[in-house]
Every structure is written in C-alpha cells, then in structure tokens.
Amino acid sequence: MSKSLNLFVPAIGVTTLALGLAYGLSSRDYGAQTIETLETRVQQTEENVARAIAEAQAAAEEAARLQAERDQLEQLAAEAAMSGSDLTAPAPVIEGKYGLGRTALPEEIAAWDVDVLPDGRGLPVGQGDVFTGEEVFVDQCASCHGDFAEGVGNWPVLAGGFDTLANEDPVKTVGSYWPHLSTAWDYINRSMPFGAAGTLTPDETYAIVAYILYSNDLVDDDFVLSNENFTEVEMYNSDGFVVDDRPELEYAEWQAEPCMVNCKETVEITMRATFLDVTPEGGGDSVMNDATTSDSPVFSASASAEPTEESAAVEETGGVDPALVAAGESAFRQCKSCHQVGENASNRTGPALNGILGHTIGAVDGFRYSDVFQEANAAGEVWDAENLAAFLADPRGSMAGTKMSFRGVRDEADITALIAYLQSFEE
Amino acid sequence: MDEIFKPSRRSFLRGSAAIAAGTVAGGAAAQGTPDPLITELQDWASYTGVGVDETPYGLPIRFESDVVRRNVEWLTASPISSINFTPIHALDGTITPQGCAFERHHSGAIELTKEDYRLMINGLVDEPLVFTYADLERLPRENHVYFCECAANTGMEWAGAQLNGAQFTHGMIHNMEYTGVPLRTLLNEAGLEAAGDLSDKWVYVEGADASSNGRSIPMEKALDDVLVAFKANGEALRMEHGYPVRLVVPGWEGNMWVKWLRRVQVTDMAVESREETSKYTDVYENGIARKWTWVMDAKSVITSPSPQMPITHGQGPLVISGLAWSGHGQITRVDVSKDGGITWETARLGKQGDTKALTRFYLDINWDGSPMLLQSRAIDETGYVQPTKDQLREKRGENAVYHNNCIQTWFVNEEGIAENVEVS
Numbered sequence: 087m088s089k090s091l092n093l094f095v096p097a098i099g100v101t102t103l104a105l106g107l108a109y110g111l112s113s114r115d116y117g118a119q120t121i122e123t124l125e126t127r128v129q130q131t132e133e134n135v136a137r138a139i140a141e142a143q144a145a146a147e148e149a150a151r152l153q154a155e156r157d158q159l160e161q162l163a164a165e166a167a168m169s170g171s172d173l174t175a176p177a178p179v180i181e182g183k184y185g186l187g188r189t190a191l192p193e194e195i196a197a198w199d200v201d202v203l204p205d206g207r208g209l210p211v212g213q214g215d216v217f218t219g220e221e222v223f224v225d226q227c228a229s230c231h232g233d234f235a236e237g238v239g240n241w242p243v244l245a246g247g248f249d250t251l252a253n254e255d256p257v258k259t260v261g262s263y264w265p266h267l268s269t270a271w272d273y274i275n276r277s278m279p280f281g282a283a284g285t286l287t288p289d290e291t292y293a294i295v296a297y298i299l300y301s302n303d304l305v306d307d308d309f310v311l312s313n314e315n316f317t318e319v320e321m322y323n324s325d326g327f328v329v330d331d332r333p334e335l336e337y338a339e340w341q342a343e344p345c346m347v348n349c350k351e352t353v354e355i356t357m358r359a360t361f362l363d364v365t366p367e368g369g370g371d372s373v374m375n376d377a378t379t380s381d382s383p384v385f386s387a388s389a390s391a392e393p394t395e396e397s398a399a400v401e402e403t404g405g406v407d408p409a410l411v412a413a414g415e416s417a418f419r420q421c422k423s424c425h426q427v428g429e430n431a432s433n434r435t436g437p438a439l440n441g442i443l444g445h446t447i448g449a450v451d452g453f454r455y456s457d458v459f460q461e462a463n464a465a466g467e468v469w470d471a472e473n474l475a476a477f478l479a480d481p482r483g484s485m486a487g488t489k490m491s492f493r494g495v496r497d498e499a500d501i502t503a504l505i506a507y508l509q510s511f512e513e
Numbered sequence: 514m515d516e517i518f519k520p521s522r523r524s525f526l527r528g529s530a531a532i533a534a535g536t537v538a539g540g541a542a543a544q545g546t547p548d549p550l551i552t553e554l555q556d557w558a559s560y561t562g563v564g565v566d567e568t569p570y571g572l573p574i575r576f577e578s579d580v581v582r583r584n585v586e587w588l589t590a591s592p593i594s595s596i597n598f599t600p601i602h603a604l605d606g607t608i609t610p611q612g613c614a615f616e617r618h619h620s621g622a623i624e625l626t627k628e629d630y631r632l633m634i635n636g637l638v639d640e641p642l643v644f645t646y647a648d649l650e651r652l653p654r655e656n657h658v659y660f661c662e663c664a665a666n667t668g669m670e671w672a673g674a675q676l677n678g679a680q681f682t683h684g685m686i687h688n689m690e691y692t693g694v695p696l697r698t699l700l701n702e703a704g705l706e707a708a709g710d711l712s713d714k715w716v717y718v719e720g721a722d723a724s725s726n727g728r729s730i731p732m733e734k735a736l737d738d739v740l741v742a743f744k745a746n747g748e749a750l751r752m753e754h755g756y757p758v759r760l761v762v763p764g765w766e767g768n769m770w771v772k773w774l775r776r777v778q779v780t781d782m783a784v785e786s787r788e789e790t791s792k793y794t795d796v797y798e799n800g801i802a803r804k805w806t807w808v809m810d811a812k813s814v815i816t817s818p819s820p821q822m823p824i825t826h827g828q829g830p831l832v833i834s835g836l837a838w839s840g841h842g843q844i845t846r847v848d849v850s851k852d853g854g855i856t857w858e859t860a861r862l863g864k865q866g867d868t869k870a871l872t873r874f875y876l877d878i879n880w881d882g883s884p885m886l887l888q889s890r891a892i893d894e895t896g897y898v899q900p901t902k903d904q905l906r907e908k909r910g911e912n913a914v915y916h917n918n919c920i921q922t923w924f925v926n927e928e929g930i931a932e933n934v935e936v937s
Contacts, residue, residue: 176655176695177652177653177654177655177694177695177698178653179697179698179701183701183702183704184651184652184698184702185702186644186648186651186652186702187634187642187643187644187648187699187702187703188642188643189640189641189642189643190633190634190635190641190642190643194633194643195633195635195641198633198635198775198776199633199635199636199776199778201717201719201727201778201784201786202784203780203782203784203785204782204783204784204785205782230590239590240587240589240590241590251796251800251801251802252796252798252799252800253912254911254912255912256796256800256912258791258796260791263790263791263796263802264790264791265785265790266785266790268785269785269786269787269790269791272784272786272787273786273787273791276725276727277619277620277723277724277725277787280593280594280620280723281723283620283723283724283725284723323802326800326801326802327790327794327801327802327803327804328801328802328803328804329803329804329805330803330804330805330806330807330808331803332803332806332808332810335908336810336900336908337895337897340897340898340900340904341895341896341897341898342898344848344857344890344892344898345857346848346856346857346858347855347856347857348855348856349854349855349856349857350853350854350855352855352937353852353853353854353855353886353936353937354936354937355886355924355934355935355936355937356934356935356936356937357673357674357934357935358674358924358932358933358934358935359674359675359676359677359820359932359933359934360677360932360933364585364587364675364676365585365675365676365677365678365681365820366583366584366585366586366681367583368579368583368678368680368821383884385852385853385855385886386855387855387856416937419672419673419935420673422672422673422911
C-alpha cells in the first residue's frame with residue numbers, strides 16, 4: 087500500500103497551500119468586490135482541490151488495483167514454482183566477461199597446439215626419407231601394423247586396399263581411403279606408437295609418413311618428405327568424400343505419415359543371429375540355440391501372427407523360376423557374411439560361389455580348403471543339386487571337418503531357392 | 514490409440530491354467546497351498562539387517578550382478594582401444610546409472626585429478642586462456658539430460674542379424690543428466706572478435722589422453738547447446754567417462770563428446786583428423802564416402818522382451834517396453850508391431866521425452882502365447898520416421914558401419930524366447 091500513500095501526500099499539500107493563501111488574503115481590509123473576487127477564487131480553488139482529491143482518489147484506487155493484480159501474479163508465480171512449472175533459464179550471457187581463466191603463454195600453446203590442418207598449417211620444420219622411415223617403422227610400429235604396414239591380426243592395416251572401396255568389404259587404409267596426408271602426420275605424431283604417444287621427433291614422423299606413402303605405392307624409394315614438399319603429395323582418395331547429404335537424400339523421403347495396418351502382405355524371417363553364433367557370454371544365443379527346433383513362422387496380413395506352413399508348394403524347377411531365384415537371393419543373406427557371388431565376387435571367409443553347380447568341389451582358385459574338401463576335389467567329385475542340398479542342410483554332418491562353420495539351412499524350400507539362386511550365376 | 518490391456522475372465526483363466534501347467538517359473542504358490550513366504554516367519558523379518566556405513570558408497574545388491582557392461586571381444590584387437598555395451602535390456606526408465614553406462618576408449622581410460630586439470634582455449638580468439646577446474650566451477654552452469662550414442666551403435670547389424678541381445682545391438686548408448694558450463698561462455702571469455710565472421714568457423718576439441726581423439730565442430734553448434742560438463746546424474750563423472758571434465762555435444766555422435774577435454778581451438782577449417790576421415794565416415798556402394806554425419810537420427814528398440822529378456826511368465830499380461838531417441842529433438846511418437854510390420858499400434862510414452870534424450874515407451878498387451886515379430890518405430894519432432902533396414906540399405910548399401918538406425922526385429926516364439934532376426 088505504500089504506493090497509494092505516496093499518491094495522497096502531494097494532493098493534500100496542494101489543498102493546504104491553497105486554503106492558507108486564501109485565508110491570508112481575505113483577512114486584509116479590501117473592498118467587498120475584492121472579497122467577492124477572492125471568494126470566487128476560493129470557491130474555484132476549492133473546486134480545484136475537490137477535483138484534485140477526486141483525481142488522487144481515482145489514482146489511488148487504480149494503484150490499489152494494480153497492486154492487487156501484482157500480488158495475485160506473484161502468488162500465481164509462487165504456486166507455479168511449487169508445482170514445477172517452467173521457470174528455468176539458460177545460463178546468463180553477460181555483456182562483458184567474468185574475467186576467469188588466465189592468459190595462455192606462448193610456450194604452453196606451442197606444447198599443446200600441435201594439430202596439422204589439411205593445407206599443411208601447423209607442420210613443424212623437418213624432413214625424413216623412406217629408408218629411415220622403414221627402420222623406425224619396423225622398430226616401433228611393425229609389431230602391431232606389420233613390416234609392410236599390412237596389419238597384424240586385428241590391428242589396423244595401413245597400406246593397400248586400392249580400388250576396394252566399392253567392394254563388399256572395402257579395405258580402408260591410409261593409402262586407399264584417407265583423403266589428406268596431414269591426417270596421417272597429425273595422428274602418428276600425437277597418438278602413435280600405441281602406448282608411447284607423443285615420443286616421436288618431427289623428423290621421425292616425416293620419415294614414417296614417407297615410408298607409409300611408399301608402402302602404398304604413392305612415392306618411390308628415394309623419396310624425402312619435408313614440410314616444404316608436404317602439400318605436393320596427391321592422395322588416391324582426395325575426392326572420395328561428400329558432406330553429409332542425408333537431409334536431401336533421406337529425410338525428405340522418410341517424413342511421410344507411416345502405414346499402420348496391412349502394411350505388408352506377408353512377413354518371413356530371412357536371417358537369424360543364432361546361426362552366426364558370434365554373441366559373447368551374456369547374450370541370448372545359448373537359450374535360443376537349444377530351444378529352437380521348429381521352423382520359423384510366416385506372418386501374413388490376413389492371419390497375422392498365425393504360424394503357417396512355409397511355402398512348401400515350391401517345386402524343384404531347376405532354378406528357372408524368377409520368384410524362386412528371388413527367394414534364394416533373400417535366403418543368401420545368411421551366407422553373405424562369408425561368400426560373394428556375381429560380378430567382382432572374390433574369396434572371403436568362404437570361396438566365391440559363381441558357377442558352383444556342376445563345378446568340381448573345392449576348386450575355386452586361390453581358396454585354401456579344408457582337408458575334407460581337398461579329398462573330395464582329388465576324387466573329382468562335382469557339386470550337383472543333391473549333394474549341395476545335403477551340404478547346405480548340414481555342412482558338418484555331410485562333410486565332416488569342413489571349415490564352413492555354419493549351422494545349416496533348416497528349411498528345404500530355402501535350400502531349393504538357394505540352389506536356384508546360385509545356379510543363376512555363371513562362372 | 515493405445516491398446517490398454519483389460520483383464521478379461523478368459524485371459525485370467527488361461528493365465529491360471531498356465532500356472533497350473535507349471536510353465537510359469539517362480540510364480541506365487543498355486544491355489545490352495547499357503548505360501549510359506551507369507552505364513553512362516555522369515556529371517557529377514559526377525560533378525561536385523563546391516564547398519565549404515567556398511568558401504569559408504571553403495572553398489573547394486575548382489576542379486577543384480579548380471580546387470581553389467583559387456584564387451585564383444587572379437588570386435589577389437591585390444592580392450593584398451595575398444596568399446597563395451599550398456600545393459601539396456603535390464604534397465605527401465607530413462608536415466609543410465611554411470612556404473613553401467615557403456616565405455617569407449619581409444620587409448621584407455623586415464624586418471625586425471627581436478628588439480629592437474631587444465632583447459633586451454635586458443636586459436637582465432639582475442640586472448641588465449643587457460644582455465645582450471647576451480648575456474649569452471651565459478652561460471653554459470655546448466656542442467657540437461659542428453660543421450661550419448663556411439664555412431665557405431667548397431668553397426669554390426671548392417672549386413673545381417675548378428676548379435677543376440679539388445680545390449681549388443683543397441684547398447685552403445687547412455688542417457689545422463691549433465692551439469693556443466695555452456696561452451697559459448699568459455700569462448701566468450703576468450704573473445705571471438707578475432708574470429709571475424711563466425712559462420713565458416715570451427716572449434717577443434719581434443720582430450721588429454723594419449724589418443725587425444727580430436728574432432729572439429731562447426732561454430733554454430735559450439736555456440737548453441739554444447740556443454741563443458743563436470744557432473745553426471747548429480748555426481749562427478751566417472752573416470753571412464755572423462756573425469757573430471759568432458760564435452761557434451763547433444764544429439765551428435767558420441768565420438769565428438771571428447772573426454773578429459775583439454776583444448777578448444779577456434780579454426781577457419783575442419784582439421785580433418787583421423788576420427789573424422791579414417792573413422793566415423795561411411796563408404797557407400799559406389800565407393801564414395803560420406804563425411805561430417807554428425808547428427809544421430811531417430812531410433813528405437815524394444816528392450817524387453819528381447820533375446821536377453823525372454824518372457825518367463827507365459828500367457829497373459831505382458832509389458833512390452835523400449836527406448837526411443839532422436840538427435841534432432843524430441844520423440845513425439847513410437848509405434849510397435851507384433852507381426853513384423855504388417856500392423857502397428859501407437860505405444861504409450863512413460864513421460865514426454867526431453868529434447869535429444871531417451872524416451873521410454875510401453876505397450877501393455879495380453880499375450881496369447883502366439884509367436885511375435887516385435888518391432889518399434891520412432892517418430893521425432895521433425896516428422897522423421899525411423900526407417901527399416903531395407904530402406905537404409907537401399908540408400909546406403911551394406912558397406913556402411915556407422916549410423917545404422919534401422920527398425921530392429923525380435924522373433925519371440927511360443928515359449929517366450931526371443932531372437933535377433935531379419936524379416937522380409
């Protein structure tokens with residue numbers, strides 16, 4: 087209420103002043119006219135005072151109303167805060183600064199700011215040749231990355247893999263994949279050798295990078311890499327990258343209201359994790375492997391979630407039926423982790439399978455077969471629909487000792503489809 | 514509309530039939546025989562338990578010892594440069610306890626004290642600065658819940674169903690409440706006048722560990738919601754998550770959340786470090802690779818039932834539960850299918866999810882014991898609908914490693930056992 091009191095004080099002050107003035111004037115002996123005039127003035131003043139008081143009162147009422155409104159708002163805010171409404175605010179951004187932190191010294195910046203930009207900025211002065219690089223590499227890097235940077239075991243491969251980026255399993259190395267040489271210098275300098283990062287001298291790093299370039303056929307053996315010629319080296323894959331284009335290629339398309347009913351005719355299982363059996367302890371594989379003896383059900387739009395007899399009607403047509411080939415293609419997903427077919431197919435964990443029907447067993451060029459396969463090969467045995475079906479149904483049962491660690495295809499229809507699919511690829 | 518389970522007399526009878534048939538393990542005792550757990554005086558109701566201070570910092574009770582992070586050994590050459598997985602199948606709600614939140618190290622987790630901690634801001638700034646941990650604590654801070662997902666989460670599933678468990682297929686994720694200082698406050702302390710036009714500028718962030726794991730972040734993001742965090746779920750960060758200070762880059766791939774953050778450099782181009790060229794890029798079928806794919810698109814997974822969480826109670830009431838998230842903002846809806854994508858129902862959200870944070874969803878059903886092909890599909894505030902595996906493969910081929918946000922399928926058989934599968 088302090089606000090309303092403030093409003094009253096000046097109004098009363100004006101009235102007293104006006105009355106006092108009028109009284110003082112009227113006590114002198116002036117003429118009646120003067121008195122009349124004064125009376126009129128007093129009357130006018132009184133009217134003015136009355137109006138002022140009325141105005142002051144109105145203003146006071148308005149102030150009281152505003153005050154009440156403010157009280158009410160304050161109470162609402164308090165209630166809202168109690169009930170958890172949003173009174174949060176981001177950390178304030180101030181005009182100036184907090185003045186925390188101290189100036190970094192040049193020596194400190196030099197010690198930590200060692201990154202190298204694609205245009206070569208950040209490189210220290212120095213140089214190193216391929217031969218020195220080989221020495222340092224064999225000494226400090228080869229135990230993990232191999233003498234020729236070809237990688238040991240599961241450790242990263244640093245060389246080779248050219249022209250594999252469009253293959254099934256691209257081999258991404260410093261040579262085949264990395265778009266900038268700066269990345270190699272920067273990474274080796276700050277993070278390698280693994281377990282002793284930051285111990286290489288600039289010249290050693292130049293020499294190692296020169297050697298890795300040499301291992302990737304990018305330079306000759308007399309090459310010397312230095313901060314001067316660094317940006318002249320051309321990397322194979324310098325044009326191989328595009329900036330994230332998901333917004334254009336994917337987001338626009340995947341924003342439609344999705345289907346809720348009858349979204350597919352039927353649904354079948356095309357691949358199962360337990361067949362691969364690569365889940366570590368704690369995963370769900372062991373239970374499922376023991377428990378699953380039945381074929382997987384097919385779900386269909388009409389009798390959703392009802393197990394039905396799988397496409398048992400499929401005839402053995404010898405692979406001319408395109409629907410069968412298509413079914414085989416989808417069943418082949420369980421083989422893809424190890425086998426390739428089609429153009430550019432090459433040997434992976436398992437041999438490439440082009441033209442396998444009618445082909446001698448264990449005869450794909452450049453693949454190292456198990457003993458049992460080598461024996462079958464020596465005996466001149468040939469793959470036909472029958473022995474292949476038996477092998478696919480139970481690899482270890484039909485060819486004891488095979489390297490194909492795969493549980494087998496349970497569904498006869500899938501086997502028929504697979505054979506049709508394999509038949510569609512000529513050698 | 515949500516399908517709310519209404520217990521009917523028939524399902525109740527069916528449920529009790531299952532119990533009588535003995536298919537329900539460890540259920541309450543059958544009708545007629547009084548339950549000794551109730552009728553007999555139990556030790557714990559008679560003797561006293563352990564006193565306070567028995568464990569000054571408590572761990573989960575020993576009966577929960579299987580709810581732990583797990584590693585897939587064949588994935589990497591050494592556990593020092595490796596990853597493990599959050600047991601998301603066994604958790605509920607949305608907050609991941611720090612002790613079981615996945616770890617990813619490029620050169621092992623290091624011990625760095627608050628006293629030895631230094632953060633340098635340099636490059637195109639008015640005055641390069643060094644902050645101590647104590648300095649950071651004096652700047653205004655914020656609290657936010659965010660998910661952190663490794664770009665390689667679900668990466669092993671590109672070519673086919675491989676790992677049998679939600680922990681292994683989707684466990685490279687955690688969700689914590691962070692306390693930290695906005696990166697923009699620190700950049701403002703150093704002053705950005707020297708950087709001039711900020712629209713084409715970057716910050717390069719690196720850690721204090723041997724790998725340093727440097728990454729380039731566009732200035733726009735750096736000034737937006739990036740946090741320099743020192744607390745998670747109310748307590749100090751764990752060593753394995755970057756104690757004492759890590760970067761939080763909301764909605765963006767986990768590799769950018771640099772741990773043991775030691776330097777932020779303002780630059781005029783991306784550094785193109787090893788982690789943003791050799792790794793965290795994806796090659797497509799034509800051999801061309803995509804880079805700077807920072808945002809984690811909308812994704813979801815049913816955490817139970819799942820291969821590690823089979824249905825053990827037989828027919829009747831069943832809670833289907835899972836997680837959904839999007840690096841583009843809030844999750845607005847999650848649909849669940851029980852028949853491999855033929856029909857979908859909209860699930861119930863545990864609570865409206867925060868932006869760029871995990872959202873819990875539930876579908877409460879009356880399971881009749883028939884096999885299911887369970888799938889979930891997340892939709893975020895941009896209207897983006899989580900794609901199927903085939904949709905993703907059609908766009909990107911099978912050589913990709915990162916950013917696999919496909920719809921996951923679990924096959925649940927009549928016995929309630931679940932398996933990771935792919936469907937047509």
